[in-house]
Amino acid sequence: MTAIYLAGGSTVCSRRRSMAPMAGWGQSLPLFLQGVEVVNCARADAGTKRFVDGGHLDRILDTIKPEDLLVVSFGLSDMQERPGRYTEPFGEFQSDLRRYVNEARDRGAHPVLVTSHEPRIFDRFGNMRRPLMMYPAAMREVAVELTVPLIDLNEWSTGWWRRLGPDGTKSLFVYLEPGxxxxxxxxxxxHVHLRSRGALECSRFVASQLLVQGMLPAQFFRNLETGFDADQVVEFLDDAVFDQMTKTRVAGGMK
Incomplete structure (x- = not known):
């Protein structure tokens, strides 16, 4: 069976039940796919460097097969100026992306780059700010340089956030009142992490682009036009099950 491996940070990774309604878009991606396995290896608080340093890329490379996809989405953690996390967008960040791409190709797999969605940052006049901007730009440059398919989730999400505005976007992010x-x-x-509805629509966009750009045959897709109640269809694993699956993957059994 063809597999899609997801390498990314906290906006991609699956979340445990105790963190609901926070969800990563990789968590809901299987709703739009069939006959293909989604292996979500994304980790909270991981940028390109920390993902490699934690051994997560090596574990993917140990199991990925020819014709599988490696979907890579980073940026939000990379811009954090903390030891072991920060990467310069047009320096180490790009070098790391090239490694992901080349290592996947060396194994006959197909890399796909996905820009991170923009955080929910508005000024007091309701104008949207784009603190992430240099990282999507750097990823686009690598995509052109290495002829890698690019899914521009950043540009798409920015348009959606702007249409909804400061108040409308609260329903997409983990913005909750007491009680x-x-x-x-x-x-x-x-203002960074999505709740179920936001994650669901981001994964729908990613899946749609996988189809439109011909990265997988049409028979692997489903539900691209289906309306969902995100709170009902986005699944969260019980904490004990989530912890056991994480331990298994860290031990080397990615699947």
Whole structure:
């Protein structure tokens, strides 16, 4: 069976039930695919460098097969100026991306680059800010340089965030009032991570682009035009199951 391996950070990774409604777009991607395995190897707080240093890329490369896809999406953690995380967008970040691309191709797999969605940052006048801007630009440059398929989730999400504005975007991000959700009794204002609806629509866009750009045959896709209640269809694993799966993958059994 063809597999899609996801290498990315916290906006891609699957979340445990105790963190709902926070979800990564990789978590809901299987809703739009059939006859193909989605192996979500994304890790919270991982940028291109930390993902490699943690051994996650090597574990993918140990199991990826010819004709599989390696979908790579980083940027939000890379811009954090903390030791072991920050990468210069037109320096180490690009060098790391080239490694992901070349290592996948060396194994007969097909790399795909996905720019990270933009954070929800608006000024007091309602104008949207784009703090991530240099990282999507750097990824686009690598895609052209190495002739790699690119899914520009950043540009697509920016258009959606702008249409919804400061108030409308709250329903897409983990922006919760006190008492609104039992997992966040005191409320939370997270302008980076998506809740189920935002993750679902981002994964729908990614899947649609995989089809439009011919990265997988049409028979592998489903539900691209289906309306979903995201709170009902996005699945969260119980914490114990989630922890066991994580341990298994870290031990080397990616699947």
């Amino acid at each position: 609104e959700h039992p997992n966040y009794p005191g409320g939370v204002a997270d």
